Amino acid sequence: MxxxxxxxxxxxxxxxxxxxxxxxxxxxxxxxxxxxxxxxxxxxxxxxPQIQQLHSPWLMKDMDKAVERILAAFRNNEKILVFGDYDVDGTTSVAAMYRFLKTQHHPVDFYIPHRYREGYGISKAGIDFAKANGFSLIVALDCGIKSVDLVQYARTLQIDFVICDHHLPDTILPDAAAILNPKQPDCAYPYKELCGCGVGYKLITALCEKLALPEAFPYQYLDLVATAIAADIVPITGENRILAYYGLQQVNKEPNAGIRALAYLSGTRLPLYIHNLVFMIAPRVNAAGRMDDARKAVQLFVAASYKEALEYAELLHSDNSERKEADSSITEEALEIIVQNTTWSTRKSTVVYQPHWHKGVVGIVASRLIEHHYRPTVVLTESGDYAAGSARSVPGFNLYEAIHACREYLIGYGGHFAAAGLTLSKENIDLFREKFEAVVAASISEELLTPExxxxxxxxxxxxxxxxxxxxxxxxxxxxxxxxxxxxxxxxxxxxxxxxxxxxxxxxxxxxxxxxxxxxxxxxxxxxxxxxxxxxxxxxxxxxxxxxxxxxxxxxxxxxxxxxx
Missing domain, CATH: 2.40.50.460 (OB fold (Dihydrolipoamide Acetyltransferase, E2P))
Structure with missing residues (x-):
């Protein structure tokens, strides 16, 4: 190409x-x-970079409220549930926060929603779990900023939320005890590009200050923060660069037992660099949620010993092998479909569907197809009575806008400029394919169809x-x-x-x-x-x-x- x-x-x-x-x-x-x-x-x-360059956590809107609500939970011996998404940013966020809270407070547990049973972000099942088990405070990490109805539902059950998120907020915000998100329009925090684990780390540092813990106490979690920064593809500028720089030092001096175990299983020797975290840690952690249950990714990062961590690492390693096999065979099938449909060679987009493809890898397959056929790509599979899948864009083309323009054929969709997810009726796949092609062809420049x-x-x-x-x-x-x-x-x-x-x-x-x-x-x-x-x-x-x-x-x-x- x-x-x-x-x-x-x-x-x-x-x-x-x-x-x-x-x-x-x-x-x-x-x-x-x-x-x-x-x-x-x-x-x-x-x-x-100097770690003293990091901004004060108190500059973040609601930090005082978040800290006070958590300290009140300490004083009242409330049960705290740490809730996070099933990807690397979510699981490292949960692991760091859970490990920190356990140093100060006993009744703490964590919850990771199941990708296929509960979907992304805060789930009703998670809130019901909290109620059934006597939790009165949920600290949500890497999710929650859009969960207006679910946070309100939790309120009716006398469960408070502290939300640590980095995704773009909507106009209406959840009625939480505190919302930490530097992307809020009225948040004065100077650096806006923190990942979810980064926002959680700022809350940990603020709690450490209030509890008069040593200045270096939170540094033990920086290896997890660096892993999240690497995997979540946030800009490595400003604070993220400082956090990643010192996180890598932690990785190479005194790493989390889970990181050590994954490095061993992947045959990677010290020193580790940021690309090792991207290509060694991230796929194995993400594979847990794609192929099975991401809870074991948190168990890996909170393991009390290297021996225990290695047991969980082997499970993740196995999930990743299964993921690679599925990804490879589906990519091969999809390429064959594209080659057989000779008329597709003149198209500006690709939409492929097979009912037996594994839901957990369709996003990866979409990215793989772009390596061969450089155009906005949608990969769909069967999901119950519907078709569902993932879309990936080429740099410079607004994929979300294109999918939004096809909403008449969709049951649900969400995403951003470069990636999206969507659900539709199976009988609408061909109609969606033609509309998506028409939208892309009318709006994409020839230049964007050539990799730069x-x-x-x-x-x-x-x-x-x-x-x-x-x-x-x-x-x-x-x-x-x-x-x-x-x-x-x-x-x-x-x-x-x-x-x-x-x-x-x-x-x-x-x-x-x-x-x-x-x-x-x-x-x-x-x-x-x-x-x-x-x-x-x-x-x-x-x-x-x-x-x-x-x-x-x-x-x-x-x-x-x-x-x-």
């Missing part, structure tokens, strides 16, 4: 000024300027050195808002030693102006003729480190290649 190359061009005067101040490679200064860093002080705080690669800077092989890579690594943790830099090298030539490996990947051995480097390009075997032709080509890549037989060397992680223009 051909890709658009977008090479960022920062203000050259700002780059020169920063280079004169920092005295480092100009290419690095270009990247820093693009990320909003213009001065020595900004660079210092970027490279050396955003390149941070041009570089020569001569600039790539261990010292350069050492500074690059200090820009971590990487993620949205601070992605791992992508470089472009022009006029590169093959040395004659590049080859196809495992039938689909490319092993690069290339040189530019006498400097030779090796690299790997995953799923790039089809591009081998560009190398073997012998002419110059342009290479887009990340810089990585390879370890072989105890020796480390720099290598290129190639993302794209084209004949030199």
């Amino acid at each position: 051909e890709k658009r190359w977008n090479i960022l061009q920062p203000d050259p005067d700002a780059v020169t000024a920063l280079q004169n101040t920092l005295k480092i490679n100009r290419v690095l200064c270009k990247i820093l300027v693009q990320r909003g860093i213009r001065t020595f002080e900004e660079a210092k705080l970027f490279f050396r 690669i955003i390149i941070d800077a041009e570089i020569s092989f001569a600039d790539i050195s261990p010292a350069f890579f050492n500074i690059l690594r200090q820009m971590e943790p990487f993620g949205p808002g601070n992605m791992s830099p992508l470089f472009l090298a022009r006029g590169v030539r093959d040395t004659g030693f590049s080859r196809i490996v495992k039938e689909q990947h490319l092993r690069f051995v290339v040189q530019q102006q006498g400097v030779q480097l090796t690299g790997i390009g995953f799923n790039m075997a089809a591009k081998f003729p560009i190398l073997s032709a012998g002419g110059p080509f342009d290479l887009v890549f990340k810089i990585d480190e390879n370890e072989w037989q105890g020796k480390k060397s720099l290598q290129l992680r190639v993302e794209d290649i084209r004949v030199a223009g």
